[in-house]
Amino acid sequence: MRTEVFCFCFLFLLSACSSESKKPTPAPPLAVPERPDEEGWPNRFGFGEEADEALINKWNMSIAPDGKGLPAGRGSAKQGAVVYQAKCASCHGPKGWDGPFDPLVIEEGAMAKTIGNYWPYATTIFDYIRRAMPYNAPGSLSNEEVYQLTAFLLYANGLLGKDQELNATTLPKIEMPAKKLFVPDDRRGGREIR
Numbered sequence: 001m002r003t004e005v006f007c008f009c010f011l012f013l014l015s016a017c018s019s020e021s022k023k024p025t026p027a028p029p030l031a032v033p034e035r036p037d038e039e040g041w042p043n044r045f046g047f048g049e050e051a052d053e054a055l056i057n058k059w060n061m062s063i064a065p066d067g068k069g070l071p072a073g074r075g076s077a078k079q080g081a082v083v084y085q086a087k088c089a090s091c092h093g094p095k096g097w098d099g100p101f102d103p104l105v106i107e108e109g110a111m112a113k114t115i116g117n118y119w120p121y122a123t124t125i126f127d128y129i130r131r132a133m134p135y136n137a138p139g140s141l142s143n144e145e146v147y148q149l150t151a152f153l154l155y156a157n158g159l160l161g162k163d164q165e166l167n168a169t170t171l172p173k174i175e176m177p178a179k180k181l182f183v184p185d186d187r188r189g190g191r192e193i194r
Contacts, residue, residue: 116157
């Protein structure tokens with residue numbers, strides 16, 4: 001590894017030194033913000049894109065533990081295994097615990113927090129996958145793919161049958177083993193967060 005880094009740095013410096021006679025490429029002009037409002041903030045900063053209603057609706061979704069907010073769709077673990085291998089295994093490993101990123105499935109004899117032994121609600125799995133996965137393209141999965149992946153992960157954690165269908169009705173009915181370990185925060189007298 002050190003040799004590769006050294007070689008890369010050496011080649012980078014060498015190319016920088018040999019290109020001194022070339023004219024540098026000018027930087028693109030900075031976008032000028034539009035006229036500021038009464039508080040001094042511009043109404044545009046010159047980056048990003050305009051959020052249309054379709055983009056807002058894609059992210060404007062809350063899923064409650066009881067399933068309120070779940071979209072239409074369905075999937076099984078068998079279907080989810082195919083999606084998992086294509087879109088998840090490179091980060092989480094073919095078995096769900098043997099990849100470079102966090103394990104999703106508990107390896108026998110291991111002591112790791114996974115969705116199967118730590119997360120209190122099955123609906124949270126759906127919500128998280130839909131918003132944040134895959135890592136390189138969050139929000140790109142269809143509702144069907146998210147149901148399929150959720151079914152696969154529940155199956156891999158021993159919480160769902162291989163051929164059981166998962167949908168907006170069946171998903172909230174799955175009892176997660178860690179649910180009983182989470183208690184409501186009913187403290188009073190300090191800053192309350194609800």
